[in-house]
Amino acid sequence: MQTKYIFVTGGVTSSLGKGIICASLGRLLEARGLRVTIQKFDPYINVDPGTMNPYEHGEVFVTDDGAETDLDLGHYERFLGVPTSKANNITTGRIYLEVITKERAGVYLGKTVQVVPHIIDEIKFWMQKVGGTGDYDVVITEIGGTVGDIEGQPYLEAMRQLRYDLGRKNTLNIHLTLVPYLAAAGEIKTKPTQHSVKILLSFGLQPDILVCRTERPMNKEHRSKLARFCNVDADAVVESQDAESIYEVPLLMQEEGLDALVVKRLDMVNDFGSKVSKSVGMEGWVAFVKSLKAPAASIRIALVGKYVEHQDAYKSICESFIMAGAKKGVLVDLKMVLSDDVTSDNVASYLEDVSGILVAPGFGDRGIEGKIESVRYAREKDIPFLGICLGMQCAVIEYARNKCSMDGANSTEFDLDTPYPVIDLMNDQRSIERKGGTMRLGAYDCEIVPGTKAAAIYDTGLVSERHRHRFELNNDLKDNLSSNGMIFSGRNPDKDLIEIIELPEHRWFVGVQFHPEYKTTVGNAHPLFDAFVDASTELARETGALTEPRPKTRQNIKLATAKL
Ligand code: GLN
Numbered sequence: 001m002q003t004k005y006i007f008v009t010g011g012v013t014s015s016l017g018k019g020i021i022c023a024s025l026g027r028l029l030e031a032r033g034l035r036v037t038i039q040k041f042d043p044y045i046n047v048d049p050g051t052m053n054p055y056e057h058g059e060v061f062v063t064d065d066g067a068e069t070d071l072d073l074g075h076y077e078r079f080l081g082v083p084t085s086k087a088n089n090i091t092t093g094r095i096y097l098e099v100i101t102k103e104r105a106g107v108y109l110g111k112t113v114q115v116v117p118h119i120i121d122e123i124k125f126w127m128q129k130v131g132g133t134g135d136y137d138v139v140i141t142e143i144g145g146t147v148g149d150i151e152g153q154p155y156l157e158a159m160r161q162l163r164y165d166l167g168r169k170n171t172l173n174i175h176l177t178l179v180p181y182l183a184a185a186g187e188i189k190t191k192p193t194q195h196s197v198k199i200l201l202s203f204g205l206q207p208d209i210l211v212c213r214t215e216r217p218m219n220k221e222h223r224s225k226l227a228r229f230c231n232v233d234a235d236a237v238v239e240s241q242d243a244e245s246i247y248e249v250p251l252l253m254q255e256e257g258l259d260a261l262v263v264k265r266l267d268m269v270n271d272f273g274s275k276v277s278k279s280v281g282m283e284g285w286v287a288f289v290k291s292l293k294a295p296a297a298s299i300r301i302a303l304v305g306k307y308v309e310h311q312d313a314y315k316s317i318c319e320s321f322i323m324a325g326a327k328k329g330v331l332v333d334l335k336m337v338l339s340d341d342v343t344s345d346n347v348a349s350y351l352e353d354v355s356g357i358l359v360a361p362g363f364g365d366r367g368i369e370g371k372i373e374s375v376r377y378a379r380e381k382d383i384p385f386l387g388i389c390l391g392m393q394c395a396v397i398e399y400a401r402n403k404c405s406m407d408g409a410n411s412t413e414f415d416l417d418t419p420y421p422v423i424d425l426m427n428d429q430r431s432i433e434r435k436g437g438t439m440r441l442g443a444y445d446c447e448i449v450p451g452t453k454a455a456a457i458y459d460t461g462l463v464s465e466r467h468r469h470r471f472e473l474n475n476d477l478k479d480n481l482s483s484n485g486m487i488f489s490g491r492n493p494d495k496d497l498i499e500i501i502e503l504p505e506h507r508w509f510v511g512v513q514f515h516p517e518y519k520t521t522v523g524n525a526h527p528l529f530d531a532f533v534d535a536s537t538e539l540a541r542e543t544g545a546l547t548e549p550r551p552k553t554r555q556n557i558k559l560a561t562a563k564l
Contacts, residue, residue: 011196058312066442393510
């Protein structure tokens with residue numbers, strides 16, 4: 001069966017939420033019984049976002065097969081519940097690297113290597129790579145950036161050619177655009193969308209469906225004006241009004257009929273027969289959104305990190321708290337604490353009003369001592385603590401310094417001359433000089449030690465978790481830590497590396513060398529986040545810190561009322 005390709009482009013401005021629209025449509029098609037994957041093409045020169053800091057690019061998401069990817073892949077996985085891979089996120093840098101590597105190997109001997117056809121052909125190859133496995137009925141491709149961007153042009157040409165090659169019945173272009181409200185004129189404006197569609201037309205692309213981001217509802221007149229001037233059918237103008245939560249977007253898109261339209265346009269009922277169900281099974285999703293929107297209580301948890309000013313830097317962690325909270329009927333009110341500001345003198349002023357403390361992943365020494373002080377506060381005050389990657393490493397450093405008489409203990413990432421390198425590079429990392437893609441990346445097994453907190457949380461003896469780090473707990477010093485009470489409850493059997501630490505004397509103190517946040521999906525919060533939220537809720541209940549959820553104050557928000 002021919003795989004169907006849906007291309008999603010963006011117009012007028014960036015940040016319209018193409019990733020959420022792709023994920024929402026993907027979820028709706030999945031609920032109709034189709035096998036769906038989503039991939040993203042990013043028009044920048046970095047081979048992957050792994051070398052960019054979170055201020056540049058938000059969180060770097062990591063796949064099972066060890067790709068460092070755009071954070072939109074996190075949305076795709078959370079919405080679809082299906083893992084993505086290296087081939088689901090391709091950048092211009094990667095395309096050029098592939099072409100230049102082939103050129104050096106003599107693949108194009110005798111030819112001038114050019115954007116057309118070689119770069120375009122390479123893009124077309126990658127656009128069909130995941131679909132070519134035969135594992136999917138539908139491949140949704142998000143084109144990063146905004147149409148008209150210089151660097152995006154090769155992707156539009158590749159799309160045009162693929163539409164030509166595969167036929168209109170097998171390909172679709174959804175254009176996500178902004179329909180702004182002008183307060184001075186008191187009306188919403190369609191002109192920017194008309195211009196943006198003209199840009200697409202100049203590349204030989206006629207969009208099939210317009211998804212219009214609006215602050216205010218569009219009326220019939222706006223819709224027919226857009227349809228007429230953009231040359232699309234009136235039913236193909238879909239409104240996407242701002243939603244309170246991204247998890248309402250699939251329900252709003254369903255109300256607008258986006259998935260029904262897509263199924264019709266791609267002739268899927270004929271092509272896939274009874275496989276494409278008419279009634280959409282979104283009951284579980286509706287139940288999830290309901291619990292999300294009606295929490296019984298609110299708890300405050302601190303997220304201590306050095307990128308807290310950037311709203312997307314800890315995306316998967318924040319979403320994991322949303323999922324775990326929804327499951328437990330509590331709203332997790334995250335208090336973002338900039339680790340640079342925290343000292344032993346002021347730590348209480350930052351953390352005395354929280355019922356749980358998460359110390360975040362990170363690289364480099366900025367804010368490290370603040371993170372270590374936060375761990376110490378959590379440990380001494382018996383506040384639930386979750387340390388992720390660098391957060392776990394800080395917990396080990398803190399314990400070594402303050403409970404194991406290892407003065408000056410540190411990670412060699414921050415102090416090469418430390419007398420107690422409790423966190424250190426393993427031999428296989430010492431000789432590595434290149435930065436891109438050389439960390440310990442992707443899924444590794446972790447054996448769980450029976451009788452520990454980790455064993456109770458996971459309820460299984462072997463798990464697989466995703467990694468993104470260079471440094472490890474130093475096995476040469478681990479006896480000093482364990483003889484003073486630290487427990488190692490998870491271990492990678494192949495490399496003999498410590499994966500999970502615990503303090504049994506403490507009410508809930510867990511550090512993990514991996515990133516549990518990458519494995520949360522809608523309806524399936526990662527068990528560590530579940531258990532951490534439980535422990536924090538318990539403490540909040542004991543101390544009277546369990547509060548009424550704060551009322552929402554945002555305006556012009558569309559609610560998926562029909563469903564909820
Ligand atoms: N900087 C640490 C390392 O490389 C931790 C990385 C992380 O938190 N992801 O090991």
